Amino acid sequence: MGGDDAPGVPIAAARAVAGEVDVLLVGDPAALAGTGLDVVAADQVIDMGEDPALGVRAKPGASIAVAIDLLARGLVGAVVSAGSTGATLAAALLGLGRVPGVRRPVVAPVLPVGHGVVLVDAGASPDVQPEALVAHARLGGAYAAARGRVSPSVGLLNVGAEPGKGNSLARAAHALLSALPGFAGNVEPAAVLAGAVDVVVTDGFTGNVFLKTVEAMAAGGATGPGGVAGGVAGGRGEVHGGALLLGVDGVVVVAHGAAGEAELAAAIATAAVAARGDVVARLHALL
Amino acid sequence: MGGDDAPGVPIAAARAVAGEVDVLLVGDPAALAGTGLDVVAADQVIDMGEDPALGVRAKPGASIAVAIDLLARGLVGAVVSAGSTGATLAAALLGLGRVPGVRRPVVAPVLPVGHGVVLVDAGASPDVQPEALVAHARLGGAYAAARGRVSPSVGLLNVGAEPGKGNSLARAAHALLSALPGFAGNVEPAAVLAGAVDVVVTDGFTGNVFLKTVEAMAAGGATGPGGVAGGVAGGRGEVHGGALLLGVDGVVVVAHGAAGEAELAAAIATAAVAARGDVVARLHALL
Numbered sequence: 001m002g003g004d005d006a007p008g009v010p011i012a013a014a015r016a017v018a019g020e021v022d023v024l025l026v027g028d029p030a031a032l033a034g035t036g037l038d039v040v041a042a043d044q045v046i047d048m049g050e051d052p053a054l055g056v057r058a059k060p061g062a063s064i065a066v067a068i069d070l071l072a073r074g075l076v077g078a079v080v081s082a083g084s085t086g087a088t089l090a091a092a093l094l095g096l097g098r099v100p101g102v103r104r105p106v107v108a109p110v111l112p113v114g115h116g117v118v119l120v121d122a123g124a125s126p127d128v129q130p131e132a133l134v135a136h137a138r139l140g141g142a143y144a145a146a147r148g149r150v151s152p153s154v155g156l157l158n159v160g161a162e163p164g165k166g167n168s169l170a171r172a173a174h175a176l177l178s179a180l181p182g183f184a185g186n187v188e189p190a191a192v193l194a195g196a197v198d199v200v201v202t203d204g205f206t207g208n209v210f211l212k213t214v215e216a217m218a219a220g221g222a223t224g225p226g227g228v229a230g231g232v233a234g235g236r237g238e239v240h241g242g243a244l245l246l247g248v249d250g251v252v253v254v255a256h257g258a259a260g261e262a263e264l265a266a267a268i269a270t271a272a273v274a275a276r277g278d279v280v281a282r283l284h285a286l287l
Numbered sequence: 288m289g290g291d292d293a294p295g296v297p298i299a300a301a302r303a304v305a306g307e308v309d310v311l312l313v314g315d316p317a318a319l320a321g322t323g324l325d326v327v328a329a330d331q332v333i334d335m336g337e338d339p340a341l342g343v344r345a346k347p348g349a350s351i352a353v354a355i356d357l358l359a360r361g362l363v364g365a366v367v368s369a370g371s372t373g374a375t376l377a378a379a380l381l382g383l384g385r386v387p388g389v390r391r392p393v394v395a396p397v398l399p400v401g402h403g404v405v406l407v408d409a410g411a412s413p414d415v416q417p418e419a420l421v422a423h424a425r426l427g428g429a430y431a432a433a434r435g436r437v438s439p440s441v442g443l444l445n446v447g448a449e450p451g452k453g454n455s456l457a458r459a460a461h462a463l464l465s466a467l468p469g470f471a472g473n474v475e476p477a478a479v480l481a482g483a484v485d486v487v488v489t490d491g492f493t494g495n496v497f498l499k500t501v502e503a504m505a506a507g508g509a510t511g512p513g514g515v516a517g518g519v520a521g522g523r524g525e526v527h528g529g530a531l532l533l534g535v536d537g538v539v540v541v542a543h544g545a546a547g548e549a550e551l552a553a554a555i556a557t558a559a560v561a562a563r564g565d566v567v568a569r570l571h572a573l574l
Contacts, residue, residue, distance in 0.1 A: 123446060126454035159410060159495040167413035167492040189496060190503035205454040206496055208446040209476060213497055216477035217504035 001027040001045045001063040002083015003264075004257045010082065011035050013264035021272045024076060026067040042066035045083075048257065052086030056094055064088055068095035071250045077275035078251035080242065080267050085254045089124065092248040099280065101287040104132065105247030106139060107204070107254065109211060110147070110270070112241075114195020118144050118152075119207055122243055126205035130172035133201050137180055138287060139246050140199035146282035147273075152198035154180065155187030157206060162186070169203060177201070242267025244274055247283075251275045288314040288332045288350040289370015290551075291544045297369065298322050300551035308559045311363060313354040329353035332370075335544065339373030343381055351375055355382035358537045364562035365538035367529065367554050372541045376411065379535040386567065388574040391419065392534030393426060394491070394541065396498060397434070397557065399528075401482020405431050405439075406494055409530055413492035417459035420488050424467055425574060426533050427486035433569035434560075439485035441467065442474030444493060449473065456490060464488070529554025531561055534570075538562045 001007060007027055014023040014037055024038045032039045042063040046055040056065055064083055068091045070076045081088045085107065098105060106121035120140035125132065137154045144152035156174055158166045163174055165186055177183045184197050189210065192200050202210065241263070242255040251274045255267035274280075288294060294314055301310040301324055311325040319326045329350040333342040343352055354366045355378045368375045372394065385392060393408035407427035412419065424441045431439035443461055445453045450461055452473055464470045471484050476497065479487050489497065528550070529542040538561045542554035561567075 126446070126457075157496065159413070159492060159499065167490070170413075170492070188503075189500040190506070193500075193503050203454070205446060205457070206493060209444065209493055209497055210500055212446065213476040213480075213500040214504060216475075216480050217501060219477070 001031075001042070002081045002088075002257070003255070003259060004082075005260075006082065007031050009259065009261055009264055011037070012261040013259075013268060016261060016265045017268050017272075021268055023268065024070070026070070027063045040066060040070065046087040048084050050084075050087070052084055052090040055087055056090040062087075062091070064091045065095065068092055068250075068252070071252070072096055078253065078271035080253045080255065080264070080271045082255040082257055082259050082264055082267075084257075085123065088252060088254050089245055089248070092245055092250065092252045096248050096250040096252070098247055099249050099283045099287060102139065102247035102283075103135060105245050106136060107207075107243045108140060108143060108246035109243035110241070111192070111214070113193055115149060115198065116144075116147060117192060117195055117197065118147075118199045119192075119211060119243075120199060120201050120246065121204040121207050122211045123204045123208035124245075126203065126208070128169070128203045130169060130176055133169075133173035133203070134176050134180065136201040137177055137183070137199065139283075140201060141182060142283050142286040143244065143246055143279060144198040145286060146277055146279040148277075149198045151182055153184040154182050154199040154201060155184045155192065155197035157192065157200050157202035157210060158186035158188065160186060161188060161191075173201075241270040244270065244279070249280060251280060288318075288329070289368045289375075289544070290542070290546060291369075292547075293369065294318050296546065296548055296551055298324075299548040300546075300555060303548060303552045304555050304559075308555055310555065311357075313357070314350045327353060327357065333374040335371050337371075337374070339371055339377040342374055343377040349374075349378070351378045352382065355379055355537075355539070358539070359383055365540065365558035367540045367542065367551070367558045369542040369544055369546050369551055369554075371544075372410065375539060375541050376532055376535070379532055379537065379539045383535050383537040383539070385534055386536050386570045386574060389426065389534035389570075390422060392532050393423060394494075394530045395427060395430060395533035396530035397528070398479070398501070400480055402436060402485065403431075403434060404479060404482055404484065405434075405486045406479075406498060406530075407486060407488050407533065408491040408494050409498045410491045410495040411532075413490065413495070415456070415490045417456055417463055420456075420460035420490070421463050421467065423488040424464055424470070424486065426570075427488060428469060429570050429573040430531065430533055430566060431485040432573060433564055433566040435564075436485045439469055440471040441469050441486040441488060442471045442479065442484035444479065444487050444489035444497060445473035445475065447473060448475060448478075460488075528552075528557040531557065531566070536567060538567060 044059040044061040111117040120136040253271040331346040331348040398404040407423040540558040
């Protein structure tokens with residue numbers, strides 16, 4: 001029931017992947033009737049403007065809470081939501097908890113470049129200390145390894161390749177990350193987009209600005225004569241298949257509120273890949 | 288003499304615009320001979336790896352220092368450099384000083400979308416306090432006004448449109464900026480790239496990551512099947528014509544070290560527009 005165009009778009013996306021993934025819809029039974037898909041009833045919805053943590057506690061019957069409960073009970077292998085990321089994260093923390101050793105889960109999309117670049121963090125924690133970027137590197141590395149990368153390389157998103165570049169957070173994080181096996185140093189946006197590393201770490205604010213800029217440019221960005229994206233073929237809004245909430249103790253994928261059918265179908269596929277690849281069990285083993 | 292491909296590319300760019308702009312080359316006379324352009328001799332060069340402030344003080348004969356001196360003496364109307372931004376800024380501060388009322392000059396490219404979006408700061412100061420973003424707004428607003436915008440609108444680069452979004456810097460800056468006439472609130476990357484505001488303010492780290500991401504995507508970014516820039520027609524590296532060092536007391540424009548002929552020619556045009564538009568005099572009047 002989450003997202004700008006629910007339940008129409010989620011229903012369409014679920015039907016599109018129903019041949020490859022067993023999909024179960026959670027929400028208002030009346031709205032979901034006649035889809036030919038299994039439905040689990042949930043009679044509440046957490047609104048985008050609502051405080052996520054309070055909303056989740058106040059509405060145990062919210063669709064996201066019911067879906068997470070199905071995952072916690074092992075009745076489904078993964079949850080996908082196009083609703084509020086904050087509410088999804090709050091529901092996941094309440095219903096699933098964290099993988100042992102993880103302090104703060106992160107939002108981790110996989111950019112579809114090279115073998116797939118795991119971006120950590122794309123928005124869970126906008127304000128962090130340098131030590132958090134080391135935790136991001138471990139989480140992202142474990143995810144990349146679970147996705148099949150051997151000895152994944154980790155880069156620090158920065159404004160220059162040389163050590164000493166960046167703001168105080170990046171400089172301090174570079175010093176801490178240098179002790180990590182697989183650390184490949186600073187990476188500029190162009191290197192990330194060329195797939196130069198398997199994992200790129202940054203704070204949740206910079207990561208979200210980076211991701212949204214990539215998405216805006218891929219979607220056509222600016223148009224018209226002389227526009228920065230004048231060379232971009234417009235209309236290609238989807239740059240990744242949702243983002244894993246990396247560090248919560250179950251496979252939970254968030255998609256854009258504005259996600260269309262194809263983007264949401266890609267998010268379901270991301271969730272299916274993570275569940276079938278036992279990503280969470282691997283995180284337990286690797287962390 | 289600055290930039291990856293000096294003096295070949297600067298010579299070619301200068302010749303390309305010579306019909307519209309009076310260009311004077313500053314550097315090694317032997318290397319610049321036979322160009323048909325006026326040459327002022329400078330026998331030193333500040334290297335990219337050199338400490339900018341120390342380099343400028345130690346090498347008064349460096350091409351950037353000589354060029355800035357010509358500007359300070361009123362013999363030229365603007366200076367353009369593809370050399371180290373740090374060295375250019377240091378030379379400008381030493382030779383020109385700041386516009387009264389300006390604490391810290393900023394790097395201010397104009398994104399070629401809408402009527403031109405002034406980005407402040409694209410890299411001069413990676414670590415700033417919230418108050419600095421108010422100064423960025425005033426500087427950017429004055430520049431936009433000098434470029435002909437009436438009552439320019441100012442947005443705060445952020446990860447969501449609602450107040451309260453972002454990291455601690457953005458949230459505190461939003462509160463301070465709200466008192467400013469023309470403040471249009473938070474703007475996400477897509478809105479910036481749609482030309483929704485005349486000026487976008489941010490810290491120099493986020494601004495540089497944003498700009499470099501736009502440039503990387505415009506240049507083709509990632510390629511190959513499924514790449515995020517799969518819909519991007521490659522090879523379009525230039526997204527703006529250099530960046531004004533906004534707040535120094537003279538028109539100084541920096542271009543990429545890797546700038547090609549067309550990009551450097553665009554930077555010369557940016558400098559010419561700023562000089563002919565009396566941007567610096569207008570900054571004096573407006574600030």
